[in-house]
Amino acid sequence: MLTLHGYWRSGAAYRVRLALHFKGVAFTQVTHDLRRAEHKADSYLGLNPQGMVPTLVTPEGRITQSLAILEWLEETYPTPSLLPSTAIARAEVRAMAATIACDIHPLHNLRVLTALRALGQNEAGVQAWIARWIEAGFRALEPEIAARGGPYAFGRDVTLADCCLIPQVFSAERFGVAMGAFPVLSAAAAAARASAWAQAAHPAHQPDADH
Ligand SMILES: N[C@@H](CCC(=O)N[C@@H](CS)C(=O)NCC(=O)O)C(=O)O
Incomplete structure (x- = not known):
């Protein structure tokens, strides 16, 4: 059995949940409340020395970094696949995932926003910072997806790019980023998000969600 150490609102943990549910792989979850700094507890640092979620504990060992976890899941549970059949297409999917x-x-993860606030940035400045970088990335992705x-x-198949895009759009909406400039990207995220496997991975549907 796999154990995912995460947090309901973590975008990086959400990526991994999406892949697990898409592939139909059973797993249990252990939550680390980021608002209470539980991810910095000594007991968790032994699993993830960076003090970040997610970490996937497998029978072979633990894996940190969501992209590494996604690749391990793809190699270990190849069907259904989250990568296309040609090398060039796989590289393009990985490039989309890496952009995100x-x-x-x-x-815009917690530690960066915390550092900005500690340096004296006010909330309007923090919000502008978040929007600036999400919009910059989405501007690049919009024509790629189109x-x-x-x-x-x-295109026609769900890939690792969707596992990264769905959580990033969730975060953009949560942070109030104006999505009007990204109609194709928004439609792609909505299409994937509507599936039952994606709904099962949604933050609001996790046992630790407090909405
Ligand atoms: N590159 C890491 C990033 C993980 C990450 O940023 N996790 C966030 C939650 S989405 C976190 O643990 N943040 C804690 C913090 O910033 O203190 C991955 O892809 O796994």
Whole structure:
């Protein structure tokens, strides 16, 4: 049995839940309330020395970093697949996922926002910061997704790109980012989000959700 250490509103943990539910892999969850700094407890740092969620505990060992976890899930449970059949298409899907996981999300995670506030930035400034980086990433992704023709982020099949896009759109909506400039990206996220597997992974449907 796999154990996912996460938190209901964590975008990175949400990516992993999406892949687990898409593949129909059974798992249990352990929650670490980020608002109470439970992810910085010594007991958790042994599993994840960065003090971040998610961590996936497997019979072979523990894995940190959501993209590494997604790749391990894809290799270990190849069907149904979250990667296309050609090397170039797989690279393109990974590039979309990295745009989100490496270049958008890290700029608005809790520790960065906490640091901005500690440096004296007011809430309006923090909100502008969040919107700036999400919009910059979405501007780049919008034509990439449009070029694949939908309905999902990389065309007709669900991929790792959707596992990253759905949580990023959830965060954008939560932070009040204006989504009007990204109709194709929004439609792709909505298409994937409507599926039963994606609904099961939704933050509001997790046992630790307090809405
Ligand atoms: N690159 C990491 C990022 C993980 C991450 O940023 N997790 C957030 C929650 S979404 C976190 O634990 N934040 C705690 C903090 O910023 O203190 C991954 O993809 O797993």
